Amino acid sequence: MEFFVISLLNGVSYGLLLFMLSSGLTLIFSLMGVLNFAHAAFYMVGAYAAYSLGLKIGFFPALFLAPLLVGFLGALVERYGLRTVHPYGHVAELLFTFGLAYLIDEIVKVAWGLTAVPFRVPAVLAGPLFTVYSTEFPKMRGFMMLVALLMLMAVYLLITRTRIGLVIQAALTHPHMAEALGHNVPRVFMLVFGGGTALAGLAGVIGGVAFITSPSMADSLVPIMFVVVVVGGMGSLAGSFLASLLIGIIQSFAIGLNWSLGGFLGALGVAVNAQTPLYSLLRLQLSEVAPMLPYLLLVLMLIFRPKGLLGTRAD
Amino acid sequence: MAGVPSKLRYRPFNLGRWLIWGLTALVMVVLPQIFTQGYAITLMSQMGIMIVFALSYNMLLGQGGMLSFGHAVYSGLGAYVAVHTLNLAGSGQIWMPVSLLPLVGGLGGAFFGVLFGYVTTKRSGTTFAMITLGIAVLVDTCATMFRNFFGGEGGISTDRVIGKPFLGITYGPGVQVYYLIAVWCLASMALMYAWSHTPLGRIANAVRDNPERAEFIGYDTQRVRWFTLIISAFFAGIAGGLSTINFEIVTPDVVSLASSGGVLLATFIGGIGFFFGPILGAVVFSFFAVALSGYTNAWQFYLGLFFVLMVLYAPGGIASLIMMQLQLIARKRFKRIAPHYLAAGASGLLLLAALILTVEMTYKLSENSANGTVMNLFGINFDAARALPWAVAVGLWIVGGILFNLARKRVARVWGEIQTELLEARA
Numbered sequence: 001m002e003f004f005v006i007s008l009l010n011g012v013s014y015g016l017l018l019f020m021l022s023s024g025l026t027l028i029f030s031l032m033g034v035l036n037f038a039h040a041a042f043y044m045v046g047a048y049a050a051y052s053l054g055l056k057i058g059f060f061p062a063l064f065l066a067p068l069l070v071g072f073l074g075a076l077v078e079r080y081g082l083r084t085v086h087p088y089g090h091v092a093e094l095l096f097t098f099g100l101a102y103l104i105d106e107i108v109k110v111a112w113g114l115t116a117v118p119f120r121v122p123a124v125l126a127g128p129l130f131t132v133y134s135t136e137f138p139k140m141r142g143f144m145m146l147v148a149l150l151m152l153m154a155v156y157l158l159i160t161r162t163r164i165g166l167v168i169q170a171a172l173t174h175p176h177m178a179e180a181l182g183h184n185v186p187r188v189f190m191l192v193f194g195g196g197t198a199l200a201g202l203a204g205v206i207g208g209v210a211f212i213t214s215p216s217m218a219d220s221l222v223p224i225m226f227v228v229v230v231v232g233g234m235g236s237l238a239g240s241f242l243a244s245l246l247i248g249i250i251q252s253f254a255i256g257l258n259w260s261l262g263g264f265l266g267a268l269g270v271a272v273n274a275q276t277p278l279y280s281l282l283r284l285q286l287s288e289v290a291p292m293l294p295y296l297l298l299v300l301m302l303i304f305r306p307k308g309l310l311g312t313r314a315d
Numbered sequence: 316m317a318g319v320p321s322k323l324r325y326r327p328f329n330l331g332r333w334l335i336w337g338l339t340a341l342v343m344v345v346l347p348q349i350f351t352q353g354y355a356i357t358l359m360s361q362m363g364i365m366i367v368f369a370l371s372y373n374m375l376l377g378q379g380g381m382l383s384f385g386h387a388v389y390s391g392l393g394a395y396v397a398v399h400t401l402n403l404a405g406s407g408q409i410w411m412p413v414s415l416l417p418l419v420g421g422l423g424g425a426f427f428g429v430l431f432g433y434v435t436t437k438r439s440g441t442t443f444a445m446i447t448l449g450i451a452v453l454v455d456t457c458a459t460m461f462r463n464f465f466g467g468e469g470g471i472s473t474d475r476v477i478g479k480p481f482l483g484i485t486y487g488p489g490v491q492v493y494y495l496i497a498v499w500c501l502a503s504m505a506l507m508y509a510w511s512h513t514p515l516g517r518i519a520n521a522v523r524d525n526p527e528r529a530e531f532i533g534y535d536t537q538r539v540r541w542f543t544l545i546i547s548a549f550f551a552g553i554a555g556g557l558s559t560i561n562f563e564i565v566t567p568d569v570v571s572l573a574s575s576g577g578v579l580l581a582t583f584i585g586g587i588g589f590f591f592g593p594i595l596g597a598v599v600f601s602f603f604a605v606a607l608s609g610y611t612n613a614w615q616f617y618l619g620l621f622f623v624l625m626v627l628y629a630p631g632g633i634a635s636l637i638m639m640q641l642q643l644i645a646r647k648r649f650k651r652i653a654p655h656y657l658a659a660g661a662s663g664l665l666l667l668a669a670l671i672l673t674v675e676m677t678y679k680l681s682e683n684s685a686n687g688t689v690m691n692l693f694g695i696n697f698d699a700a701r702a703l704p705w706a707v708a709v710g711l712w713i714v715g716g717i718l719f720n721l722a723r724k725r726v727a728r729v730w731g732e733i734q735t736e737l738l739e740a741r742a
Binding site for chain 1: 380382384434437438440441442444445446448449450451452453456457460572576579580583613615616618619620622623626627630674677678681
């Protein structure tokens, strides 16, 4: 029971962090058709910017300023980079963001060094929030969930209840009509790209403080973000929310379980030892396979339900 | 269909093509006789491997329109298959001449192409790109799990000198390995060029340009993509087999995302629109990765910047830039624009110097400052913590920026004039 509750809490908080990342990605994708490969790089920039700002002005002001800075950077990238390659099609845009991700990675290495920087949890958020049975649940994880939920609410209200949100929705489905009605659709694109990267920056501040701030922090996130977007259904915000939680929970449960195929066979009465064929496959424990599970899910999803959980288009 | 010949053949003797292929072969034969240092041989061997790899990648990206982020999966797994085969041959369990080892790598690559390609090629475009990334990560994480096959972090090492020498060839000295790579490289180049003229190669172009119409004339687009990927994986596997012989070790790095990204960078920089583009790209990339990495730790930054600039301003790659100049030379207009090119190049060099100075000083301050901040660049010693070098860098940025902008506008104007002239001359 203790294992169940803790794994669930960890899974949900990790899933919410994933959603903070993938929501921006999904917004950008559904509006512009651009799959932003550099999204995780902006996440990293957010963490590093907050670290450097935090040294001067403290953590909480940096929590607000760093995402704004990242969003501004994102808007610049859209205006002077993406807009230039847009006429060459989506593959060119994807290539551009791929190159950008590569470049940002290297810039971070040049500017902040190859090793992790000591980005620490502020004193207010250090320590346990509450104790489940005998395991402590850290305050930082709680804060992570809080920020993610607040962000989810803010984005939802912004899109459904404000004028700019309505323009974004209009530009999403009928860009030409929205333009004909006098809305500056390219500027909406720029704002959405900036906004999406700002969300990534915010996730970066939280993720950087909760986990680690190093030049490789983005590497593992790019593929997993893509899994979320594909599994949830390309361009579906609700779908990416579901998929983020699903992947977060699957991973945190799998890490804690030492089930293996061999053990399963053993329970059925089949003796498994080093001489059994495929032993190296049978002895693998679920906890060892955990990093692989999201990608297996991706492959299975593509075979059996190509449009994703809540997606509408199959291509 | 009586009375209609089943095939029309009109094939004049193509002198230009024979000349180019002959010259390429000649260059490959002669180069190691001129540059005999071990370092140069290593560089050229890696270039040969990268050429095969990049060309196989361009089969997907250039000819099939499939942007893959996981092509190293096929070359890497091919390399692993090759290294295990070589070890078996070395211990005498099977008979296998080293010269044919790349073929084993190729078959290994093709096998995984059949397997993974079936899943990835179900979709095209952006989704294809994401699935290939997913597969790449899947294989990459497998590498840490199955130690028997992947050999853990240290990888699997081998010895290429096995069996009795054949005609004095032992593959001990590097130059013999270079010639083996050159032969396989040339053969692969010729085969891949020939492939682009087969019906499958042509229909792959059709599927790239307009999948819907390809379906209307009766082709299953998924199957075309799948077959293309299998053949491409075969040649990637050959590159993997060659790298096994060259390095005598295969580590999980070969299936990493970085390797997949590297081949994408190389191919695109060279140019995906022309067959010879990836060859140029592979040469440039190997130069960055092997030669430049000895001078600066920031070589990946320069490579990335180069790539982004190419995507933004020359999406056809180096090959398209060359072809544009060839057109001018053929029409005898090159002389008019050449001085402007020189001016742009000179001011571009100023900007490059400014960039290098800024990057290297930043790097020195952030990473190496423990060893002192004194550094050496272009043969000049200076202290990166002082203001003067930074002032020089800012000055170079400003002067270079202004001059380059002027030169760039001049080039664009003259280029436009020439194009108008050529159009009018045609009309």
